[in-house]
Amino acid sequence: MTDTDVSRVRMTGISKRYGALQSLDNASLNLMPGEVLGLVGDNGAGKSTISKVLSGAVIPDAGTIEIDGRPVSFTSPAEARAARIEMVYQDLALCDTIDVAGNLFLGREPKRRIAGVPMLDKKTMHERARDMLSNLGIVIPDTRMKVENLSGGQRQSIAIGRAASFNPSVLIMDEPTAALAVAEVEAVLELIRTVSKRGVSVILITHRLQDLFLVCDRIQVMYEGRNVAERRIEDTNIEDVVNLIVGRKFTARSAGHNHQERGAPA
Amino acid sequence: MSSEPNAYSSHPPRLRDATILDKVVANGGVMSIALFFIVCCLFFAVTTDAFLTAPNLLNIIRQSAPLLIVAAAMTFVITTGGIDLSVGSVLALTATLSAAALQAGVPWPLAILLMLALGGVVGLVQGYFIAYERIPAFIVTLAGLSVIRGFALLITGGYSIPIEPTSPFVTIGRAWVLGIPAPALIAIVVLIVAYIAFNETHFGRYVTGVGANAEATRRAGVNTRRIILWVYILSGTASAAAGVILSARLGSGSSNAGQGFELDVIAAVVLGGTSLFGGRGSLVGTILGALTVAVLANGLILSHLSPFFTPIVTGFIILVAIWLNFRLFKDGARGR
Numbered sequence: 001m002t003d004t005d006v007s008r009v010r011m012t013g014i015s016k017r018y019g020a021l022q023s024l025d026n027a028s029l030n031l032m033p034g035e036v037l038g039l040v041g042d043n044g045a046g047k048s049t050i051s052k053v054l055s056g057a058v059i060p061d062a063g064t065i066e067i068d069g070r071p072v073s074f075t076s077p078a079e080a081r082a083a084r085i086e087m088v089y090q091d092l093a094l095c096d097t098i099d100v101a102g103n104l105f106l107g108r109e110p111k112r113r114i115a116g117v118p119m120l121d122k123k124t125m126h127e128r129a130r131d132m133l134s135n136l137g138i139v140i141p142d143t144r145m146k147v148e149n150l151s152g153g154q155r156q157s158i159a160i161g162r163a164a165s166f167n168p169s170v171l172i173m174d175e176p177t178a179a180l181a182v183a184e185v186e187a188v189l190e191l192i193r194t195v196s197k198r199g200v201s202v203i204l205i206t207h208r209l210q211d212l213f214l215v216c217d218r219i220q221v222m223y224e225g226r227n228v229a230e231r232r233i234e235d236t237n238i239e240d241v242v243n244l245i246v247g248r249k250f251t252a253r254s255a256g257h258n259h260q261e262r263g264a265p266a
Numbered sequence: 267m268s269s270e271p272n273a274y275s276s277h278p279p280r281l282r283d284a285t286i287l288d289k290v291v292a293n294g295g296v297m298s299i300a301l302f303f304i305v306c307c308l309f310f311a312v313t314t315d316a317f318l319t320a321p322n323l324l325n326i327i328r329q330s331a332p333l334l335i336v337a338a339a340m341t342f343v344i345t346t347g348g349i350d351l352s353v354g355s356v357l358a359l360t361a362t363l364s365a366a367a368l369q370a371g372v373p374w375p376l377a378i379l380l381m382l383a384l385g386g387v388v389g390l391v392q393g394y395f396i397a398y399e400r401i402p403a404f405i406v407t408l409a410g411l412s413v414i415r416g417f418a419l420l421i422t423g424g425y426s427i428p429i430e431p432t433s434p435f436v437t438i439g440r441a442w443v444l445g446i447p448a449p450a451l452i453a454i455v456v457l458i459v460a461y462i463a464f465n466e467t468h469f470g471r472y473v474t475g476v477g478a479n480a481e482a483t484r485r486a487g488v489n490t491r492r493i494i495l496w497v498y499i500l501s502g503t504a505s506a507a508a509g510v511i512l513s514a515r516l517g518s519g520s521s522n523a524g525q526g527f528e529l530d531v532i533a534a535v536v537l538g539g540t541s542l543f544g545g546r547g548s549l550v551g552t553i554l555g556a557l558t559v560a561v562l563a564n565g566l567i568l569s570h571l572s573p574f575f576t577p578i579v580t581g582f583i584i585l586v587a588i589w590l591n592f593r594l595f596k597d598g599a600r601g602r
Contacts (some may be wrong), residue, residue: 019486060365076484076487077486078488078489081487093481094482095545096545097546098471098474098475106482106483107483107486108487111468118467118468119466122466212473
């Protein structure tokens with residue numbers, strides 16, 4: 001699966017404008033098979049937008065996308081899904097009034113035919129949903145529960161489970177750990193390692209910089225819709241990444257150094 | 267942390283199996299309307315002699331067939347978070363046009379098909395503006411309500427058009443099959459199909475998805491605009507079917523038919539626990555809601571009260587039922 005130099009994803013010259021705001025300005029992204037790319041940047045830097053372009057949820061104004069060397073142009077999320085690109089959206093994109101199994105299979109529900117009429121195969125859906133969740137170690141008592149009755153962590157687990165379970169070749173995760181407890185974050189990072197070993201390329205967007213250093217091969221920094229830097233993980237450290245994100249020398253106590261200064265007046 | 271591969275086994279067990287009470291609470295809307303329906307029936311059964319007789323009950327079903335059919339379609343529309351205010355006008359237009367078509371010598375099966383197609387086209391046009399031009403459904407169908415009723419008035423000049431009583435067309439509204447009125451049979455078939463479509467098909471699932479989170483449903487690869495377009499085609503076609511049944515039963519097509527019909531339909535759907543905000547719909551609730559509206563109208567007349575009490579009582583019942591829904595079931599059903 002990692003036998004060639006062909007990029008799994010190659011996005012070049014991607015631009016997107018929302019009214020007065022140039023959300024993406026000639027941005028690019030390269031991703032090798034099995035590679036884990038950390039995408040970082042300030043709020044509004046364009047991380048979510050470029051990943052939504054790849055997942056087909058946003059159509060760019062300009063730019064080209066190649067998947068495994070073949071140019072593609074997604075006009076809908078369905079086409080990106082067909083190209084085995086899955087995304088965990090920051091807002092999770094769950095339907096509250098639909099049950100767990102229904103959300104996992106949303107848009108690709110198994111069919112059965114009764115007198116030639118295609119129907120939802122709910123039995124298969126619930127059986128496979130239970131398997132999918134238990135394979136990922138997600139504990140949901142009942143796949144018939146409506147998603148609105150679940151906790152934030154469970155909801156996030158379902159969004160991740162949905163993206164990871166349909167044999168993706170690219171898995172995009174936009175803030176997948178925002179609502180998770182420490183142990184659950186650990187488990188998501190473990191999941192990323194596992195799927196990338198299987199050859200799945202992963203794009204991880206997160207504000208938790210320490211996580212990047214646990215799973216990523218490479219970090220790409222965006223600033224106001226442009227790529228500003230790229231670092232192999234072994235060539236960089238948290239301080240360096242923080243400076244790249246804000247675009248200047250910055251002493252972030254949250255980045256884990258200068259512990260003795262904590263509590264000192266700003 | 268966890269050593270086995272591909273496992274995030276760290277979820278704290280928040281196990282709690284869904285109990286019967288959970289299911290009652292989750293179906294709170296249906297439960298409260300079922301209660302209301304039973305109370306209404308008991309009340310009229312006790313206070314009037316004629317209510318609980320087979321001819322009267324069959325009459326209620328016969329008269330409420332148009333309401334049941336359109337309310338079934340409206341359940342889909344409202345579950346997507348939309349609304350269709352034009353159903354009464356479409357009913358009037360198709361009622362008058364079917365009478366006019368028969369008078370002009372169009373064979374009756376063709377007249378029916380033409381009317382259903384017309385309703386579908388009206389729904390298609392409205393659905394296009396709602397789904398593809400993103401104009402709020404309330405505005406599009408409010409305009410539709412006005413325009414379509416206007417056409418009905420224009421065509422008839424305000425008079426009603428008679429239908430030849432010997433025409434086989436009137437059997438749709440008047441015939442009895444196996445002791446059941448034909449309109450009721452049509453309504454039952456429509457309701458069964460609607461129930462299956464709503465609960466057991468991909469279309470029904472996406473209707474709920476669009477109402478719950480349209481963007482999430484779109485991102486899941488569903489063509490949400492087409493789903494929205496289709497629910498308006500359904501409500502237009504259902505309204506046309508109601509118009510055909512009504513004109514067949516009455517033996518004439520009147521451009522003033524179905525004034526305020528849209529309000530009865532919406533009341534029936536909302537009484538049944540379908541949320542006007544979308545994402546939550548129940549066809550069983552809609553059936554009970556429509557029957558409650560019909561039983562109230564019938565029972566109040568049998569009680570020798572002024573028929574003008576009907577809208578007053580119906581309005582109050584809607585308010586109380588929805589209020590009960592919110593008070594009794596809201597906390598449980600929306601636990602988060």
